[in-house]
Amino acid sequence: xxxxxxxxxxxxxxxxxxxxxxxxxxxxxxxxxxxxxxxxxxxxxxxxxxxxxxxxxxxxxxxxxxxxxxxxxxxxxxxxxxxxxxxxxxxxxxxxxxxxxxxxxxxxxxxxxxxxxxxxxxxxxxxxxxxxxxxxxxxxxxxxxxxxxxxxxxxxxxxxxxxxxxxxxxxxxxxxxxxxxxxxxxxxxxxxxxxxxxxxxxxxxxxxxxxxxxxxxxxxxxxxxxxxxxxxxxxxxxxxxxxxxxxxxxxxxxxxxxxxxxxxxxxxxxxxxxxxxxxxxxxxxxxxxxxxxxxxxxxxxxxxxxxxxxxxxxxxxxxxxxxxxxxxxxxxxxxxxxxxxxxxxxx
Numbered sequence: 001x002x003x004x005x006x007x008x009x010x011x012x013x014x015x016x017x018x019x020x021x022x023x024x025x026x027x028x029x030x031x032x033x034x035x036x037x038x039x040x041x042x043x044x045x046x047x048x049x050x051x052x053x054x055x056x057x058x059x060x061x062x063x064x065x066x067x068x069x070x071x072x073x074x075x076x077x078x079x080x081x082x083x084x085x086x087x088x089x090x091x092x093x094x095x096x097x098x099x100x101x102x103x104x105x106x107x108x109x110x111x112x113x114x115x116x117x118x119x120x121x122x123x124x125x126x127x128x129x130x131x132x133x134x135x136x137x138x139x140x141x142x143x144x145x146x147x148x149x150x151x152x153x154x155x156x157x158x159x160x161x162x163x164x165x166x167x168x169x170x171x172x173x174x175x176x177x178x179x180x181x182x183x184x185x186x187x188x189x190x191x192x193x194x195x196x197x198x199x200x201x202x203x204x205x206x207x208x209x210x211x212x213x214x215x216x217x218x219x220x221x222x223x224x225x226x227x228x229x230x231x232x233x234x235x236x237x238x239x240x241x242x243x244x245x246x247x248x249x250x251x252x253x254x255x256x257x258x259x260x261x262x263x264x265x266x267x268x269x270x271x272x273x274x275x276x277x278x279x280x281x282x283x284x285x286x287x288x289x290x291x292x293x294x295x296x297x298x299x300x301x302x303x304x305x306x307x308x309x310x311x312x313x314x315x316x317x318x319x320x321x322x323x324x325x326x327x328x329x330x331x332x333x334x335x336x337x338x339x340x341x342x343x344x345x346x347x
Contacts, residue, residue, distance in 0.1 A: 012052045012061035013087070013110025015102045016040075016070035023048050024106035025055050026114055035103045040069070045076035062087040062113030064105065066122035074122050085113040086120030121255040128227040129251035132220065132243040139216045139240070146209040153180060153202045160195050168199075177206035230342035236302035237339070241295040245339055248292035253345045262343075263336040267293040268329070293332075296339070300331045 008028060015022045019040055025033040033055045038044040052058050060083040066074040077084050087109040112118035150173050157168045157176075168176055180203025185196035217239070224239045224246070225232060231242035248265065249256055256262050263269040267288025303310035310331065317327045 008056055010052055010055045010058050011110050011114040012058060013106045013108065013113060014048070014061060014063045014070065014073060015105035015109060016063065016065045016068070016073065017102070018069055020102075021048065021070070021073060022102035022106045023052065024103065024110045025052050026107070026110045027056070028114075030111065030114060032107060035106055037102075040072065042072075042076065045073050048073070049077065049080060049082070058082060060085055060113050062109040062118050063122065064088070064109050078122075084122050085118050086122045087112045087118040088120075121252055127251050128223050129246050129249075131223050132227075133247045135216055135220045135223070136240075136243055136247060139213060139220070142209050142212050142216065146206055146213070149202050149205045149209070150177065153177070153199060153206070156195060156199055156202075161192060164192060164195060164199075173206075177203045177210075179203070181207045228342070228344050230344070231339065234299070234335075234339055234342055235307055236299035236335075237295075241298060244291050244295045245343070248289040249343050253343065256340070256343075259337050259340040262340040263333060265289055265292065266296055266332075266336050268296060268332040268336045270329075270333075296332045296335050297328070299335050299339075300328050303331070303335075304328075 010033065011026045011028075013024045013026070017040070020037050021040055021044070022035065022037050024035045027033055036048075036051055038048040038051070049058075052061070061077055062085045063070045063074055063077070064087045065071075066084065066086050074084050109118070153176060157165055168179065171179065180199040183196055183200045183203070185193055185200065187193055220243055221239045224242050228242050228246050231237055231245060232239065234242075237245075249262070256265065260269065264285075265288050267285045267290065269285055269288075271285045271287075300310075304314055313331070314327055317330070322330075
């Protein structure tokens with residue numbers, strides 16, 4: 001669809017999907033020049049670029065989902081020297097008022113880029129940070145499946161006959177999985193025999209997942225050590241946590257302009273909640289990157305248990321009447337400042 005011709009400069013917007021991207025073009029005054037759909041292939045990315053440039057000099061493109069469905073398109077545009085802007089999904093109020101369609105979302109992305117309301121820089125999607133992200137995907141899925149299998153084993157033991165329960169009573173998860181994996185159940189009572197066979201299969205699954213996690217750790221650790229050695233020197237931050245923070249920051253350090261911006265991205269910056277006579281009130285930040293937030297939380301937990309300076313700080317704040325949650329929020333903000341300084345400044 002083409003509406004206005006003769007634009008002097010063009011801003012694009014793209015609503016991304018798995019199979020088809022929908023693009024919109026605006027002139028410098030915000031008038032809609034057209035909308036069109038393109039395949040999510042290298043040829044489709046080239047066609048999209050040529051279509052936008054046919055309206056005039058292309059200044060920037062707002063892309064929704066630069067780290068997911070729009071990753072391929074983002075890399076293609078950046079390789080052509082085009083300024084790409086990360087665009088959030090339209091909010092519910094706008095969608096309720098204007099309706100929902102791919103073309104409407106593409107126009108909204110273009111307007112966000114043109115007005116400056118969307119200012120986020122996309123992640124590069126290449127280099128060591130992308131390698132970390134891929135390894136973390138594999139490790140998180142393996143850990144999740146491991147926890148699920150262990151929970152199923154525990155539940156089977158809880159409801160099993162007394163003689164089976166006695167065999168596994170008091171074992172930690174490592175001992176439980178190893179002992180179950182090594183069993184050779186003999187035929188007997190059908191229910192007992194099937195229960196033991198099932199426990200053995202679940203135990204072998206946990207052992208296999210432990211080995212898989214170990215192999216992924218062996219791949220992850222040298223990548224993190226080479227890319228972000230300063231993060232590994234942060235007390236309480238291991239390779240997994242350092243990789244999580246690197247992925248949250250991305251491989252373009254200019255995306256995060258200040259320590260305060262990093263704290264906000266990690267969801268540890270206090271959010272103003274004042275109104276009327278309650279000016280100065282703040283509330284818990286439930287936004288930001290939740291995986292980065294969880295990493296900062298784990299660092300704080302380690303420090304509260306093992307770092308003498310942190311334990312002294314906690315004791316002093318408790319004497320001032322602060323509860324544990326308030327103290328941990330303050331510590332997470334401090335750790336955000338420390339990790340920002342340790343983030344690598346080049347990919």
